[in-house]
Amino acid sequence: MIQSFAEYKSFLKQDKLACGIKHNDISSKLISIISPNPIWKFQKILRKLEFYTNCKNTGINKIYCYYLRYRFKKTSIKLGFSIPINVFGPGLAIVHYGTIVINGATKIGSNCRIHACVNIGASGGEKEAPVLGDNIYIAPGAKIYGNISIANNTAIGANAVVNKSFEKENTMIAGVPAKVISEIDIKKIIKHI
Structure with missing residues (x-):
């Protein structure tokens, strides 16, 4: 902020x-x-x-x-875009225009690279929204919701549905529902860090 x-x-x-x-x-x-x-x-x-x-x-x-x-x-x-203020840390990169919907209670750290058709929000009327760490890559179509947290240096795959927390850093998560599919070096995806 x-x-x-x-x-x-x-x-x-x-x-x-x-x-x-x-x-x-x-x-x-x-x-x-x-x-x-x-x-x-x-x-x-x-x-x-x-x-x-x-x-x-x-x-x-x-x-x-x-x-x-x-x-x-x-x-x-x-x-x-439906992106409220005071959600993203420094180093935000919105790659394409197109539908991006983010809940105002969401907190995302520095160096987030986000693509089109991403939804991040609360689940089932809850007030709590996801908290994402630093150096997060969010591929097109990802859906992230609920009172969850995502560790630093995480890549979220295309069309992934993330509804639980992932605490391990340097991972790629993907799938419906999302699961860890591999370890990664986030610097290969987010080039400027």
């Missing part, structure tokens, strides 16, 4: 690195102006809204916060 302007800048820097966005030369800056990346635009608004909600939600900034919420909602609907 962003608690200061320095953390806001750090989150943006790590998200940019995770998404592989480079604005170091004039040509890449020009391309980003002519044809902006809609997912990166969403992530920048997400982080800015987190910063203003957590740190600057008084006075005139409250009005700006309402404006950011409007832009965030509009961009979310356009891309098919």
Whole structure:
């Protein structure tokens, strides 16, 4: 959760690195102006809204916060995302636009790489939602639900249904219901860590 302007800048820097966005030369800056990346635009608004909600939600900034919420909602609907603020740690990489639904009580650590058609939420009216560690890869179509926790350095396979906790690190889980299928080196999947 962003608690200061320095953390806001750090989150943006790590998200940019995770998404592989480079604005170091004039040509890449020009391309980003002519044809902006809609997912990166969403992530920048997400982080800015987190910063203003957590740190600057008084006075005139409250009005700006309402404006950011409007832009965030509009961009979310356009891309098919239902992602609340203060869920993801730094280093978020949303790979494709498309349906992504995440419960507001979910907590996900740093360096999460997430694909389209992922659902993460509570189970059967419970308030508790999944808690995922750092360096998590979530493949397309994965469903993660319930009061569960997933260890650091875990890859979740395509279309997996995860409804129980996995405490062992450096594993690949997949299947319906999900089970550990192999050990992995997460750095081969999430390249920037």
